[in-house]
Amino acid sequence: xxxxxxxxxxxxxxxxxxxxxxxxxxxxxxxxxxxxxxxxxxxxxxxxxxxxxxxxxxxxxxxxxxxxxxxxxxxxxxxxxxxxxxxxxxxxxxxxxxxxxxxxxxxxxxxxxxxxxxxxxxxxxxxxxxxxxxxxxxxxxxxxxxxxxxxxxxxxxxxxxxxxxxxxxxxxxxxxxxxxxxxxxxxxxxxxxxxxxxxxxxxxxxxxxxxxxxxxxxxxxxxxxxxxxxxxxxxxxxxxxxxxxxxxxxxxxxxxxxxxxxxxxxxx
Amino acid sequence: xxxxxxxxxxxxxxxxxxxxxxxxxxxxxxxxxxxxxxxxxxxxxxxxxxxxxxxxxxxxxxxxxxxxxxxxxxxxxxxxxxxxxxxxxxxxxxxxxxxxxxxxxxxxxxxxxxxxxxxxxxxxxxxxxxxxxxxxxxxxxxxxxxxxxxxxxxxxxxxxxxxxxxxxxxxxxxxxxxxxxxxxxxxxxxxxxxxxxxxxxxxxxxxxxxxxxxxxxxxxxxxxxxxxxxxxxxxxxxxxxxxxxxxxxxxxxxxxxxxxxxxxxxxxxxxxxxxxxxxxxxxxxxxxxxxxxxxxxxxxxxxxxxxxxxxxxxxxxxxxxxxxxxxxxxxxxxxxxxxxxxxxxxx
Numbered sequence: 044x045x046x047x048x049x050x051x052x053x054x055x056x057x058x059x060x061x062x063x064x065x066x067x068x069x070x071x072x073x074x075x076x077x078x079x080x081x082x083x084x085x086x087x088x089x090x091x092x093x094x095x096x097x098x099x100x101x102x103x104x105x106x107x108x109x110x111x112x113x114x115x116x117x118x119x120x121x122x123x124x125x126x127x128x129x130x131x132x133x134x135x136x137x138x139x140x141x142x143x144x145x146x147x148x149x150x151x152x153x154x155x156x157x158x159x160x161x162x163x164x165x166x167x168x169x170x171x172x173x174x175x176x177x178x179x180x181x182x183x184x185x186x187x188x189x190x191x192x193x194x195x196x197x198x199x200x201x202x203x204x205x206x207x208x209x210x211x212x213x214x215x216x217x218x219x220x221x222x223x224x225x226x227x228x229x230x231x232x233x234x235x236x237x238x239x240x241x242x243x244x245x246x247x248x249x250x251x252x253x254x255x256x257x258x259x260x261x262x263x264x265x266x267x268x269x270x271x272x273x274x275x276x277x278x279x280x281x282x283x284x285x286x287x288x289x290x291x292x293x294x295x296x297x298x299x300x301x302x303x304x305x306x307x308x309x310x311x
Numbered sequence: 312x313x314x315x316x317x318x319x320x321x322x323x324x325x326x327x328x329x330x331x332x333x334x335x336x337x338x339x340x341x342x343x344x345x346x347x348x349x350x351x352x353x354x355x356x357x358x359x360x361x362x363x364x365x366x367x368x369x370x371x372x373x374x375x376x377x378x379x380x381x382x383x384x385x386x387x388x389x390x391x392x393x394x395x396x397x398x399x400x401x402x403x404x405x406x407x408x409x410x411x412x413x414x415x416x417x418x419x420x421x422x423x424x425x426x427x428x429x430x431x432x433x434x435x436x437x438x439x440x441x442x443x444x445x446x447x448x449x450x451x452x453x454x455x456x457x458x459x460x461x462x463x464x465x466x467x468x469x470x471x472x473x474x475x476x477x478x479x480x481x482x483x484x485x486x487x488x489x490x491x492x493x494x495x496x497x498x499x500x501x502x503x504x505x506x507x508x509x510x511x512x513x514x515x516x517x518x519x520x521x522x523x524x525x526x527x528x529x530x531x532x533x534x535x536x537x538x539x540x541x542x543x544x545x546x547x548x549x550x551x552x553x554x555x556x557x558x559x560x561x562x563x564x565x566x567x568x569x570x571x572x573x574x575x576x577x578x579x580x581x582x583x584x585x586x587x588x589x590x591x592x593x594x595x596x597x598x599x600x601x602x603x604x605x606x607x608x609x610x611x612x613x614x615x616x617x618x619x620x621x622x623x624x625x626x627x628x629x630x631x632x633x634x635x636x637x638x639x640x641x642x643x644x645x646x647x648x649x650x651x652x653x654x655x656x657x658x
Binding site: 052053054055056059085088089091092200201204205207208210213216217218220221224225227229230232233234235240241242265266267269271272273275276 | 341342344345350352370371375380381389391392393394548549550551552553554555558559569571572573574575576584585587590591592606639641642
């Protein structure tokens with residue numbers, strides 16, 4: 044393979060800068076970064092598009108000279124806050140990568156319980172410093188969010204390509220149902236399964252419903268999602284409010300809606 | 312029209328004659344739903360035995376085979392300051408629909424008016440549609456069906472041959488020379504008076520089974536009058552803006568186009584995706600203004616397009632009354648109920 048770093052890039056004759064990109068992980072499973080390494084057929088093109096200076100799942104070492112920081116994970120410790128602030132100071136563009144970074148993700152489920160109990164339950168006699176799980180945007184300005192648990196590799200590649208050529212980044216405003224129907228699926232409600240597809244932002248290509256698993260809302264609410272009607276549909280089909288709230292709060296994207304439901308005494 | 316009668320066993324021979332000529336698409340069982348009912352969908356069928364001609368309505372329409380949800384409109388190779396268009400995929404095999412109901416045949420006829428009838432026929436659709444061979448089949452109305460109210464319960468054209476089940480044999484209407492030549496290769500006889508009687512009885516019996524009606528009397532005018540009706544707000548409050556009604560609709564054709572550069576920056580694609588007027592950004596324009604920011608305005612637009620604007624342009628609604636949208640709508644928004652509510656007390 045030729046030394047791509049020395050090959051000047053251009054798009055339609057317009058010179059394009061090959062940005063330096065670093066991957067970081069706070070509290071997370073690092074599964075979003077792993078997605079980027081899956082499907083190796085597009086990996087070389089991705090590595091050619093950007094210059095990766097830090098990616099611990101894929102390379103040893105790592106530099107701190109980067110323009111784009113892709114940060115996975117939620118913030119649960121004070122040292123992570125400090126790390127995040129340093130990343131923010133260095134990065135021209137800070138991207139929250141995946142549901143943990145965008146909403147707190149699965150990690151924020153612990154926020155439902157008293158912190159002391161959580162520490163005891165998880166760490167027993169060896170407690171560590173841990174705080175409620177928060178999204179990146181609670182601490183620093185986030186320039187771009189890439190949703191999903193995990194992120195969809197194709198979507199990350201599309202977004203990064205658009206960043207490199209200076210195109211506006213667009214997300215679907217519509218819910219998962221659009222992609223689900225386009226894939227020819229029979230509605231999971233018809234099969235007796237609950238699904239948050241009607242209120243969850245699309246972009247995942249209906250990943251879970253394609254495998255006959257109902258949506259858990261990992262990408263957060265679609266624009267103007269009609270949650271009241273979603274609750275009515277769940278009620279009508281015999282899914283308890285508890286079942287629905289469990290789903291809605293699994294990834295943290297519906298935090299404000301869940302808070303409103305609890306405040307209204309919706310948690311039966 | 313030429314009429315023939317064939318024995319049930321001849322249908323398999325008809326299938327075998329058609330199969331080598333293209334991709335046979337027909338109704339197959341896809342699932343048992345939560346009520347234990349058999350659900351059907353269109354799929355490519357290699358084995359005649361897999362066909363379920365005795366089906367109700369498929370969950371999704373047949374349109375995706377002719378008007379795909381996602382379609383590459385163009386691909387480009389970029390080099391230096393120049394670019395060139397990459398030729399499209401090789402010619403596709405002709406589509407052979409085996410077992411389309413009258414509503415779905417009429418849906419294609421309506422799509423033709425828009426996608427073929429204008430000054431600029433839609434290339435992909437035109438190519439597939441013109442190569443299509445259609446074997447229609449009769450049906451038994453289900454509770455959600457209101458095709459009769461939409462004038463779409465009978466197919467007058469848009470098929471090559473049409474089968475009506477007479478019990479043990481089929482009454483066959485032949486509309487094209489291709490179908491005529493095909494039927495010559497199987498055992499078919501001319502209908503006799505007894506076949507006519509059985510056919511008339513079958514049609515009459517079917518007509519007693521329609522339980523849902525939509526009153527379309529002066530509907531374009533009533534919709535015009537009731538633009539400010541508060542019922543739109545009530546339906547809009549329920550609408551999920553999820554686009555399912557458009558995706559399951561056999562006549563919805565609205566779309567969006569996006570452009571995407573390849574990861575290597577040496578290629579680009581233009582992708583057409585079927586869209587829905589109920590989606591929140593359907594009427595959003597450059598500069599950020601959204602002409603229909605509320606769900607009730609969007610839902611109303613859908614009804615005005617299908618039951619007012621299209622009727623004024625083409626003398627028929629952009630709806631075949633298949634009932635798929637109402638059955639698929641999780642919020643329970645159905646065409647008969649919406650139109651009845653707009654008509655209010657007078658109907």
